[in-house]
Amino acid sequence: MNITAQHLLSHNIKPSAQRIAIMKYLMEHPIHPTVDKIYSELLPDMPTLSRTTVYNTLRVLEEHNALLTLNIDSKTVHYDGNITPHAHFMCRCCGSIYDMPLPEGILNPIPKMSSFNVEVIKLYYKGVCEACQQKEKLEINN
Amino acid sequence: MNITAQHLLSHNIKPSAQRIAIMKYLMEHPIHPTVDKIYSELLPDMPTLSRTTVYNTLRVLEEHNALLTLNIDSKTVHYDGNITPHAHFMCRCCGSIYDMPLPEGILNPIPKMSSFNVEVIKLYYKGVCEACQQKEKLEINN
DNA sequence: TGTAATTTTGTAATGATTTCAAACATGTAA
DNA sequence: TTACATGTTTGAAATCATTACAAAATTACA
Numbered sequence: 001m002n003i004t005a006q007h008l009l010s011h012n013i014k015p016s017a018q019r020i021a022i023m024k025y026l027m028e029h030p031i032h033p034t035v036d037k038i039y040s041e042l043l044p045d046m047p048t049l050s051r052t053t054v055y056n057t058l059r060v061l062e063e064h065n066a067l068l069t070l071n072i073d074s075k076t077v078h079y080d081g082n083i084t085p086h087a088h089f090m091c092r093c094c095g096s097i098y099d100m101p102l103p104e105g106i107l108n109p110i111p112k113m114s115s116f117n118v119e120v121i122k123l124y125y126k127g128v129c130e131a132c133q134q135k136e137k138l139e140i141n142n
Numbered sequence: 143m144n145i146t147a148q149h150l151l152s153h154n155i156k157p158s159a160q161r162i163a164i165m166k167y168l169m170e171h172p173i174h175p176t177v178d179k180i181y182s183e184l185l186p187d188m189p190t191l192s193r194t195t196v197y198n199t200l201r202v203l204e205e206h207n208a209l210l211t212l213n214i215d216s217k218t219v220h221y222d223g224n225i226t227p228h229a230h231f232m233c234r235c236c237g238s239i240y241d242m243p244l245p246e247g248i249l250n251p252i253p254k255m256s257s258f259n260v261e262v263i264k265l266y267y268k269g270v271c272e273a274c275q276q277k278e279k280l281e282i283n284n
Numbered sequence: 285t286g287t288a289a290t291t292t293t294g295t296a297a298t299g300a301t302t303t304c305a306a307a308c309a310t311g312t313a314a
Numbered sequence: 315t316t317a318c319a320t321g322t323t324t325g326a327a328a329t330c331a332t333t334a335c336a337a338a339a340t341t342a343c344a
Contacts, residue, residue: 016291016340035331050293055332057292071213072264075301076331089258098258103248115272116231116240122214124264130257158309158322177300192324197301199323217332218300 011064021046022057026067026081032088032097034076072097072124087123093132100125153206163188164199168209168223174230174239176218214239214266229265235274242267 004024005015013019021042026033033041039054058079061067070078072090078097080088085107087100102123128136146166147157155161163184168175175183181196200221203209212220214232220239222230227249229242244265270278 014290014341018292048293052294052333053292069216071216074211074213074219077216089260091258092261103245106245106248115275116233116267117270117275118231118267119234119269120267122264122266122268124266125258125260125262126264127261128259133257133259156310156321160323190324194302194325195323 008066011061011066013060013064013066018046018049018053019057019060021049022054023061023066023081026079030080030082030099032070032078032080034078036076038079070097070124071122072126085121087125089125089127089129091129091132092126093128093135096129098129150208153203153208155202155206155208160188160191160195161199161202163191164196165203165208165223168221172222172224172241174212174220174222176220178218180221212239212266213264214268227263229267231267231269231271233271233274234268235270235277238271240271 002020004020004027007027008015008019008023022038025038025042029041031037035051035054035058038058039049039051042049042054058067058069062069065083066081068080068083070080070088072078072088073095082099085102087102089098089100090096091098100123106121106123144162146162146169149169150157150161150165164180167180167184171183173179177193177196177200180200181191181193184191184196200209200211204211207225208223210222210225212222212230214220214230215237224241227244229244231240231242232238233240242265248263248265
């Protein structure tokens with residue numbers, strides 16, 4: 001029994017070949033991929049894989065809290081196999097998404113927050129990453 | 143010249159009838175409506191209004207920082223005419239979106255944040271609102 | 285082995301958003 | 315005022331991510 005299957009079982013998810021492949025891909029590639037990225041990366045090694053299976057599987061993984069779904073991009077959903085609490089930064093130039101630390105204390109006041117029962121927190125930063133800032137400077141100088 | 147038109151001008155937006163109507167609706171209805179909500183609410187008083195115009199106008203308003211776009215709901219975008227910094231809570235039962243205070247200090251560390259140039263911060267809470275918590279209790283008791 | 289339950293697959297449908305070109309409105313110069 | 319240029323609105327059609335669905339494949343287990 002491999003480690004990814006055990007990880008799925010610990011979330012009460014039956015570890016099929018497809019689910020293992022998708023979960024493994026997410027854990028080994030912390031690049032916050034989209035459905036299409038996951039699908040096209042896994043297809044060469046799993047030629048019968050269906051896009052619908054990727055959608056289905058990601059929904060199952062989400063429902064069992066085995067991944068985070070990111071709505072930082074209004075065009076499409078991105079997925080994160082790292083479920084430890086953290087924030088995300090998306091560059092408006094290159095579209096890359098980076099992990100960020102969660103500010104101190106942001107998790108603490110949740111239970112006291114008025115009468116709402118807060119179950120999930122999403123913190124998104126948007127702007128320009130280091131690499132794209134350099135590119136912008138070069139363009140201005142030319 | 144009405145106050146909404148002045149508001150648009152202060153954001154360098156030419157105040158057409160449609161733009162005024164949409165901006166006014168957003169400012170007078172802090173319910174974080176969707177495109178379809180805005181369209182169907184304005185249609186009776188502006189029968190020639192096109193859905194495309196609502197999309198176009200919201201994009202113009204966003205580009206000129208006259209509103210906030212919320213990607214808290216993965217299904218569709220919600221809009222907020224209140225541009226003072228604040229967070230949002232969405233109820234997973236009824237879908238309502240509420241304004242929330244931004245935690246102390248969350249805006250301060252932005253400039254120091256590694257080498258990223260942060261331009262926008264979005265903080266979303268998800269869970270169950272007070273009213274839906276009451277409903278859930280009633281259902282359990284019956 | 286046989287049968288029920290679950291999972292995967294591919295196709296078709298859905299629905300939010302965008303594209304596009306024509307119609308319309310507005311501003312300005314003569 | 316007219317003429318022209320510019321910007322805005324409109325509605326139809328296209329796009330594209332996602333979902334629905336039913337058949338096929340796989341798994342669990344008696």
